[in-house]
Amino acid sequence: MxxxxxxxxxxxxxxxxxxxxxxxxxxxxxxxxxxxxxxxxxxxxxxxxxxxxxxxxxxxxxxxxxxxxxxxxxxxxxxxxxxxxxxxxxxxxxxxxxxxxxxxxxxxxxxxxxxxxxxxxxxxxxxxxxxxxxxxxxxxxxxxxxxxxxxxxxxxxxxxxxxxxxxxxxxxxxxxxxxMVHEEHEYIRQQRILADDNAHKDRLLVWLLANETYDKAVIFVNKRVEVDRLNDFLRRHRNGIAMLHGEMTQDERNYVMQSLREGKRNILVATDVAARGLDVEGMDLVINYDLARKGDEYVHRIGRTGRAGKEGLAISLIAPHEWNLKASIERYLQQRMEEREIAELKGSYKGPKKVKGSGKAVGKKKPKAKADKKVAGKKPVAKSDKKKLGPRPSRPKSAAENKGTLMDSEGFAPIKRKKT
Structure with a gap:
């Protein structure tokens, strides 16, 4: 350039x-x-x-x-x-x-x-x-x-x-x-861990922060209210937690950034406001608590680590409703995230089920349509007209009836005769 x-x-x-x-x-x-x-x-x-x-x-x-x-x-x-x-x-x-x-x-x-x-x-x-x-x-x-x-x-x-x-x-x-996008971030390991729900994600997050090796970490979520919740939740488990979102005053945002740079805080919970422009030395772990909504935002998120030739780790926690989004991001990147499972915190969700040989995920079966009770050649009778028609005329008993079996009016499957 x-x-x-x-x-x-x-x-x-x-x-x-x-x-x-x-x-x-x-x-x-x-x-x-x-x-x-x-x-x-x-x-x-x-x-x-x-x-x-x-x-x-x-x-x-x-x-x-x-x-x-x-x-x-x-x-x-x-x-x-x-x-x-x-x-x-x-x-x-x-x-x-x-x-x-x-x-x-x-x-x-x-x-x-x-x-x-x-x-x-x-x-x-x-x-x-x-x-x-x-x-x-x-x-x-x-x-x-x-x-x-x-x-x-x-x-x-x-x-x-x-x-x-x-x-x-x-x-x-x-x-x-x-x-090209799929050639970027060669120094960043990209992993994904399946999670059942947010409660499971909370446990996974606490485990990762306690067991991974990092100098500083950033945790991305999609909503400001989730930043507030995770900030309060993580403070009960660890020290050095800070948060950043768009509703904070400029003085508050400056204080957070200065705390990170000086090492007074080493874990940041943030919305995408931190996905661009956050250049803090030692930021070597990115955790996507909520998966980014688009491929380019995912690229910018994980770009907070692995900068200037240094190695970094990006981990995405994938809930059932985020599977398709994960797949679209992988198509955008033209590469797959590395599968990872934490033995102590295995969940019940293992990804979408697939049909043998088709590679297609099986979803919930659609409810069967109710059988049409209309009989060909007969017009439906309105309720208001039923009273006018009066009682059904009697007919002579058939041989089948005399034997204890009743055939319906159209000659369909036999119905057992009730004993009186």
Whole structure:
């Protein structure tokens, strides 16, 4: 990517999590900004990211390099004081790292100016589309200079909206794919353990945290209420538990991240807000308590470990209702998760049953349709009409009746005659 960026090309890149995408776009931007002096310009480079955690991570790296030069970097995220951010923007930092929603707030209030923008970076573009920021991204691009250079990056660019966004925002982009999905994360062991229900998952989780070897671990769930429940549950069994979800204040989120980095906490229970932008050294165990809803989210989750060539372990706890989701993720990855069973905590669920030779799972049998009691050639009689018809006329006894056997009116199966 470096040669293309330095040559002034727009770039659409898909690369493995932790492979150095941030440096790949940050270094060319810094070099070009330093090569051209523009003292009266407003913000010259904008880096858009989907989450506050990723914004702080990118800002930290950008500020580190800017401190070695005459350039300045600024940060815009939700949860921070708006007036303070407006004051920072009036100083026209050359590089601005921002979440999408907060930048739109500043643009609508005319406290941000992108008319002199030379570089636009969409980091984790697919995630911003998933979070419903497509319109915000279009608004930001519309306020930006048309003479800019644009980079669109992610670990997974297989989003149905990526093509449309790329065509509208990039000019004759060069596409880069370092690895296919099934070739990514070669340093991460992916395992799956079958579980009967959440109570079984709780026991498995406690066992794994007690018996696996790790420096730090992250446990992913799909709902905020489940983060709260697991946080309370695990605190009864272990120390060093922290939690992270989107409803927490910025100060709370900063405190959690700082605690993890300093080693005061070593186990994090989180929603997908931590799937991107969580770069904590020593994060070598990922547990999917709830399986990710999509393949690309699964990729980002397990990408929290096995970074920069280090080995990691990702374990998914699979309940019966998650089997089909697991299968779709394996098809997306084009690889299977390693089967694992904990002897002390074997469950009754062993996966879907299969028909011999067919390979198809057997589900519950559909209830048989009720037999149609209508007789061919006869019209049904309404209840209201039955009284009008009166009693059934008597008929002479047949020979079968005299022998103690009664045939029904249509000559079907014999019915035993009741003794009086």
């Amino acid at each position: 470096l040669p293309l960026a330095l040559a002034g090309k727009d770039v659409q890149a898909c690369a493995e999590t932790g492979s150095g995408k941030t440096l790949a776009y940050l270094l060319p931007i810094l070099e070009k900004l330093l090569a051209t002096d523009a003292p009266n310009a407003s913000t010259r480079a904008l880096i858009l990211v989907p989450t506050r955690e990723l914004a702080r991570q990118v800002y930290k790296m950008a500020k580190h390099f800017c401190d070695l030069t005459s350039l300045n970097a600024g940060l815009l995220t939700g949860g921070d004081d708006f007036k303070y951010q407006a004051s920072m923007l009036r100083k026209n930092p050359e590089i601005l790292v921002s979440t999408t929603g907060r930048l739109v707030d500043h643009l609508k209030r005319d406290t941000a100016d992108l008319s002199d923008l030379e570089f636009l970076v969409l980091d984790e573009a697919d995630r911003m589309l998933d979070m419903g920021f497509a319109e915000d991204m279009e608004l930001i691009v519309g306020r930006s200079s048309t003479q800019r250079q644009t980079f669109m990056l992610s670990a997974t660019l297989r989003h149905e909206g990526i093509g449309r966004i790329a065509r509208s925002m990039l000019r004759e982009p060069e596409e880069i794919t370092t690895q």
